[in-house]
Amino acid sequence: MATSEFRTTNQVTEFPKKLFHCWHPVAYTSELPEGKPFGATLLDEPIVIWRSSNGKAYAMKDLCIHRGTALSLGWINSDNIVCPYHGWKYNNEGCCVHIPQKKNGPIPKKARVPSFPCIERYGLVWVSLGGEGVYPLPNVVELEDQSWKMVETGPFTWKCDASRQVENFTDFGHFPWVHPGLLGDRERPVVPEHDVTVDGHVLHYSIVRPEAPNSNDFPIFANEEVVKPERRSVYQLHLPFSIVLKLGWGGDEGMVYFFVSQPISHDQCRGYCIVARNYDLDEPETAIKEFETTIFMQDQVVVESQRPDQVPFNLSDELHLTFDAVAVNYRRTMESEELASKSH
Numbered sequence: 001m002a003t004s005e006f007r008t009t010n011q012v013t014e015f016p017k018k019l020f021h022c023w024h025p026v027a028y029t030s031e032l033p034e035g036k037p038f039g040a041t042l043l044d045e046p047i048v049i050w051r052s053s054n055g056k057a058y059a060m061k062d063l064c065i066h067r068g069t070a071l072s073l074g075w076i077n078s079d080n081i082v083c084p085y086h087g088w089k090y091n092n093e094g095c096c097v098h099i100p101q102k103k104n105g106p107i108p109k110k111a112r113v114p115s116f117p118c119i120e121r122y123g124l125v126w127v128s129l130g131g132e133g134v135y136p137l138p139n140v141v142e143l144e145d146q147s148w149k150m151v152e153t154g155p156f157t158w159k160c161d162a163s164r165q166v167e168n169f170t171d172f173g174h175f176p177w178v179h180p181g182l183l184g185d186r187e188r189p190v191v192p193e194h195d196v197t198v199d200g201h202v203l204h205y206s207i208v209r210p211e212a213p214n215s216n217d218f219p220i221f222a223n224e225e226v227v228k229p230e231r232r233s234v235y236q237l238h239l240p241f242s243i244v245l246k247l248g249w250g251g252d253e254g255m256v257y258f259f260v261s262q263p264i265s266h267d268q269c270r271g272y273c274i275v276a277r278n279y280d281l282d283e284p285e286t287a288i289k290e291f292e293t294t295i296f297m298q299d300q301v302v303v304e305s306q307r308p309d310q311v312p313f314n315l316s317d318e319l320h321l322t323f324d325a326v327a328v329n330y331r332r333t334m335e336s337e338e339l340a341s342k343s344h
């Protein structure tokens with residue numbers, strides 16, 4: 001069987017409706033160009049993000065009603081976004097407010113494009129296509145505490161569904177195999193026991209495991225002085241695609257990972273990984289950025305090879321062992337919360 005035929009089996013054709021009612025990231029705030037619109041895709045919907053003169057970011061369908069041109073190719077004129085083809089101007093509610101070719105008479109009511117709720121938090125731009133998000137954003141106090149330093153890593157664009165990228169981020173069994181010497185040790189492949197509790201749309205679990213000591217290339221963890229480094233990792237997995245991970249080594253030093261994946265399409269996602277810590281505040285950001293780039297590239301090769309592109313939420317479709325408890329609970333809860341894509 002040709003690879004392309006194999007890839008079409010068990011593929012998703014439609015996103016579940018509820019995903020359109022969740023907040024998803026579409027960019028780091030720092031990615032929005034000054035004074036220009038920014039094009040992104042969310043759940044197969046092209047959208048344009050732009051900032052008006054009051055500093056607020058707005059999200060609209062990236063499609064001019066006149067001839068279907070991408071508004072993200074246009075420009076911002078004070079409080080309006082201007083289409084690059086014939087110069088029609090839209091306000092931040094998506095209403096066309098000026099048609100240069102029209103000499104007189106009112107602007108047709110149909111001259112508008114859909115707009116979507118858009119907020120900024122944690123240095124990310126969030127959009128919900130179906131009105132205000134049904135789940136609140138995870139509350140991560142460290143990311144809004146000035147005594148913690150945040151480093152934005154990625155974004156990591158992968159050819160797979162966001163669910164695969166999320167599961168990879170929280171998969172314990174692969175550390176010694178995919179990241180030997182960086183996150184794991186092949187002499188110690190057994191995953192420590194961990195219980196998963198489910199509270200609504202949030203999974204809670206934690207793990208204590210020995211880890212590979214800091215490598216000379218990436219001395220980023222606070223475990224230098226410890227003879228047998230043990231990392232305590234406390235996780236919250238917020239459905240559908242966000243993970244809050246708090247790391248500690250028994251002292252005051254702490255590290256927080258905030259990972260969230262943008263569902264671009266059934267076979268494409270973009271992961272944002274914010275790393276915050278309350279130590280080594282003067283260290284340059286490059287060590288953390290390069291470390292995460294290395295880790296994510298090691299993962300990407302493996303995850304993009306997984307078939308199907310999206311997690312099969314029916315538990316009988318793959319084989320699960322005890323150490324896969326997080327994945328089992330993730331799949332089950334995605335199903336019960338009606339966030340799971342249906343495969344065919």
Ligand code: FES
Nearest residue numbers: 064066067083086
């Ligand atoms: S296509 Fe946008 S103004 Fe004509």
Ligand SMILES: [Fe+2]
Nearest residue numbers: 168178179299
């Ligand atoms: Fe990994």
